[in-house]
Amino acid sequence: MVKSFVTILTIAVVTLGLAFTCGCESDAQTGALIGTAAGAGVGQAIGRDTGSTLIGAAVGGGAGYMIGNESDKKKTRAEMESLRQQNMQLQQQNMQTQQQMSTVTVNIVNSNGSITPVTLRREGVVYIGPRGETYPTMPTQEQLKQAGYGF
Numbered sequence: 001m002v003k004s005f006v007t008i009l010t011i012a013v014v015t016l017g018l019a020f021t022c023g024c025e026s027d028a029q030t031g032a033l034i035g036t037a038a039g040a041g042v043g044q045a046i047g048r049d050t051g052s053t054l055i056g057a058a059v060g061g062g063a064g065y066m067i068g069n070e071s072d073k074k075k076t077r078a079e080m081e082s083l084r085q086q087n088m089q090l091q092q093q094n095m096q097t098q099q100q101m102s103t104v105t106v107n108i109v110n111s112n113g114s115i116t117p118v119t120l121r122r123e124g125v126v127y128i129g130p131r132g133e134t135y136p137t138m139p140t141q142e143q144l145k146q147a148g149y150g151f
Contacts, residue, residue, distance in 0.1 A: 027068035027075070035064020108141050108150035116150040 024030040039060015044053040102123070108116045120127045120139070127135040133147055144150065 027071035028065050029068065031064035031066075031068025031071070032061045033064070035067070036061035039063070104138070106139065106141065106144060108144055110150050112151075118144050118149045 024033060036057045040053050040057035042060065043056020046052055103119055103121050105117050105119045108118060110116055118130065120129055125136070127138055129135070129147060135143065
């Protein structure tokens with residue numbers, strides 16, 4: 001009885017020492033390490049011999065690895081989803097920036113002092129008005145008034 005307790009205690013101390021010094025890189029590795037220690041302890045407690053301890057260690061290690069591996073997969077999926085969302089946000093920001101760079105608003109001062117904003121889209125060197133009319137250069141307020149904007 002005392003010998004098996006000492007064996008279990010020794011396995012637990014060695015396992016904990018390994019866990020703190022090895023620095024497992026994944027949940028699968030950590031799960032395998034913890035599962036091996038727990039399985040070895042259970043195997044020793046049940047069978048009280050080396051064979052039982054080794055079988056318990058193998059079964060516990062395998063089970064711990066599988067559980068940890070599923071945790072790793074879940075983390076990877078979450079990280080991939082986060083990266084996908086970040087990528088989508090960057091694409092949207094890029095599109096907004098491109099739209100802002102390719103549009104210009106001309107404020108037309110009306111006869112009563114009010115302002116009528118006219119947003120033009122730039123395609124190459126041509127400016128396109130809201131009604132589809134084109135201008136070879138950036139139109140002036142007067143040109144836009146002649147085209148029917150403002151009053």
